[in-house]
Amino acid sequence: MSALDIARASAFLVVVVFTLYIVFDSVRQLVRQMKSVNPDPERSGDVGKRIKLVLVNVMGQKKMLRNPAGYGHLVIFYGFILITIISFEVFIRAFIHSFNFGFLGFGYDFLLFMEDLFSIAVLIALTIGFIRRYVEKPLRFQDKFETDKRLNRDATIILFAVALHIIFATLLEAFEIRLGEHPNPDAPFLASWLAGMFNGGNLEFVREIVWWVHVATVWVFMIYIFGTQIRVPQRYASKHFHILAAAVNVFFSNIKPAGRLAPINFEDESLEIYGVSKIEEFKWPQLLNAYSCTGCGRCQELCPAYINDQPLSPKALILNIREQALAQATINHSGNTETELKTSLIGDALPLDMIWACTTCGACQDACPVFIEHVDKIIDIRRYQVLMESEFPSGVEKVFHGIETNSNPWNISKSDRDLWADGLDLKRMKDHPDTEILFWVGCAGSFDERAQKVSTALVKILKAANIDFAILGKEEKCTGDPARRIGNEYLAQELMTQNVKLLNSYKFKQVLTFCPHCFNNLANELPDFGGHYRVIHGVDFVSKLLDDGKIKLDTSKPMDITYHDSCYLGRHNGIYSAPRKIMNHFSGVNFVEMDMNQEKGLCCGAGGGRMFYELEGGSDINKMRISQAESTGSDFIGVSCPFCAIMLEDGKKNMDSDIEIIDLMEIVSTRLITT
Ligand code: SF4
Ligand code: SF4
Ligand code: SF4
Incomplete structure (x- = not known):
């Protein structure tokens, strides 16, 4: 081994050890933070289902491929994996100069060929990505919020780092071919073509420089991504931590019905705070969510509030939680437990109008390729505002009052609930407790003049089909959905408990409703309160008829x-x-x-x-x-x-x-x- 070989191997070893220390320490700090916040018993079990989710959505990139731009990401994803595999060959050469994967035989030829093919494809995909982000600027890349601007800087750094890595990998091979050191000079067709252009000069010296630049792009890339998580001001932290966190996040994502909200256990006397006002009050999957955000903006481009210039971006919501969580992790890392965060979660990181602007439509989380859930965080913060601070937008008090006193959000007298059915000759469950179909009308269908017409229309259809059905009449109450989505979990749970008690006293086979909010509550949320029913929405029912x-x-x-x-x-x-x-x-x-x-x-x-x-x-x-x-x-x-x-x-x-x-x-x- 020459002195140069020993120097190269030693320097490389130092860089590797240092980088791995940074990576492991950063990950350890963030894992420690997640372990210190609230647990979430709903995220364990169903391992098979979770593995399938990862295979389909991480390896298969299913959600990404909903948009044509997803194919560009697919190329970058697999190209990056392939190039990383081949990089190991280059790294090992720091110690064994002549090492290569030649023992793979034809597999090696194929790998080298694919490497060049993917290098070209990835460079094209990166160029398209660059043009889309900076020239076309679709809605998902627009930067109405501060965090978006920081994202652009981070994306540019990574874009160039990846491009540099690929270019230097190809150059390195080209020099090896030119110097007669490459075992399969024909397989990497691009490098082979480039090799013909290098003539004269100290090729060995240049090859050495190229080798160092190539390996440095990897280690600098890793130090930038992981080292910036807890060691620098959060606005400089790279969002590319998702390369590690995203797959884990998909594995631990919510596998219960998407429309269900997890209840607060009001009987748990150890709970002193309802909802969330600080980072440490989140559950650990909620922090993992924040660390997994890729900043792709797919949530933002479908958010009705964002599209309409309202003060909400689901992307900014998650990234702001992330910055706040990182700030907390940095304090934890410093060991100075007396230090307080300079900014508050509610108000500074997440202005309240951002929280109240959400319609809980779920477009953001449905679009999110890494299964981040936005709605539960918004609801948790609303819960804190309503239950702990009694603060909510004007107009909401009337809703709560209406549901409390008259069991409907419009506060219309509860005795009027079945006026719409006058003259229709409808059975009531209390008189016919064994009726097969319980028609759950809902507050809108009962009290709103426009929706009453739909109630009547459905009755006409049911009668035409000779369906045996009954309504609850005056016994029916709001499902609690509006109160629950606004954050009044206590009131909603009161309603849900009463509804389950009532429904369990009858012997129907199926609940039919034409209100999707009621449907979601009855089918997905009442099971948490002991109500397990076969619930069908009007469109499914009529389609079957x-x-x-x-x-x-x-x-x-x-x-x-x-x-x-x-x-x-x-x-x-x-x-x-x-x-x-x-x-x-x-x-x-x-x-x-x-x-x-x-x-x-x-x-x-x-x-x-x-x-x-x-x-x-x-x-x-x-x-x-x-x-x-x-x-x-x-x-x-x-x-x-x-x-x-x-x-x-x-x-x-x-x-x-x-x-x-x-x-x-x-x-x-x-x-x-x-x-
Ligand atoms: S759930 Fe809220 S944040 Fe998400 S897309 Fe709908 S309105 Fe926007
Ligand atoms: S939350 Fe999901 S969809 Fe939105 S920017 Fe982050 S990764 Fe993309
Ligand atoms: S959830 Fe159903 S019952 Fe409650 S307000 Fe909505 S329509 Fe009415």
Whole structure:
């Protein structure tokens, strides 16, 4: 071994040990922080299901591929893995100068060929990524918030580091070929072509420099990504920590129904704080979420609040939590427990109007390729504001009061709940406790004039199909959904407990409702309170009636219609096909999708209790949805949610729009052929 070889090996060893120390220490500090916050018993078990999630979504990049840009990421992802494997060969050469993977035989040739192919593909993908981020600037890369600007700087550093690494890997091979040191000079076609260009000069010296630059890009890259997590001001921390955290985050992601909120256990006397106001009050998966964010902005481009210039970006929400969590981890790392954070979580990192702007539509978390959950964090902070501080937007107090006194958010007398059914001759469960189908009407269907028409339409359909059903009548109460999404978990749990007690006293086989909010609560949230029921939404029920030939429709009337997906039916419960199937039953119907449909459907703006309070800033979400519907050229917007109908009707006002909002139950009921 020459003196140069010994010097190279020693220097390389020092760099490796130092880098690995930085990596392990940073990871250890963040893991320690996560272990010190609240536990989450819901994130263990179901290992097989979790492994499958990782395989499909990390290795298969399933969510990424929903958008064409995802293919660029796929190339970078696999190209990076391949190039990393081959980098090990280069690293080992620090100690064994002539080492190579030649013992793999043909596999080695293939690896070298693929390396060059991927190098070209990755460089093209990086260039496209650069143009998209800085020239095209789609909504997801726009920087309305400070954190977005920092992201751009970080992305640029990483983009250049990866490009540099690839370029120098190819150059290194080219020099090895030129110097006759490469075992398979024909396999890496790009390097082979480049080798022909190098003539004269001290090629060995240049090869040495190229080797160092190539390996340095890896170690500098790792020190930058991991070392900046807890050692520098958080605004300089790299978001590329996700290369490690994201897969772990997917593994530990929520596998319960998307629309369900985890309850607070009010019987747990050790709980002194309800909700979250500080980093240490989050549960550990919530911090892992924050550390896994790639800053891709896929959440932001679908967020109805962000699109409408309201003061909320789900990306900024997560990245701001991340910065705050890192600041806390840095203090923990320093060992100075007396030090306090310079900024507060609520107010500084997360302004309250950001928290109240959310409609809980779930578009952000459905789009997030690494399964980050935004809604639970927003709800936790709302819970703190409502339960600990009694602070909420004006208008909300009326909702709480209405639910408390009259069991509905409009505070209409509870004795009026079944007035809509006068003259319809409907059975009540209390008189017929064994009725097969319990029709849960919901507050909107009971009290709102527009939604009452949908209740009546569904009754007409059920009667036409000879379905044995009954309503609860005056016994029915709000599910607690608006109170729960606004943060009043205590009030919501009171309602849910009472509802379970009532429902468990009857012997129905199925609960039918046309309100997606009620559906979500009855199907996904009541099980936490002892209520386990077969719940079906009106669109699924009616679609089945049509399939089974239990109702017949007049299909002759033409109609130009588009469809607005309700978030709580679609994204939160995966019901997309039933409403479309219903529309396909009408031969005269010309059904046109809006650009934002199904998983990408734009919320109407009602969810999360937003229907009941106004915020300053931005434009109205419901008006944007009306415009989107109008651009399809349709005369009607089909809906399957009473709240969507109310919001869209409201949006139409002052818009000079002729488009009509119609619930699918109404279309079916007006086309029934009765014999
Ligand atoms: S749930 Fe909807 S409104 Fe709330 S942050 Fe996510 S996308 Fe935006
Ligand atoms: S939260 Fe998810 S979708 Fe949003 S920027 Fe982060 S990784 Fe992307
Ligand atoms: S969840 Fe909504 S529609 Fe259902 S009962 Fe409560 S307020 Fe009414």
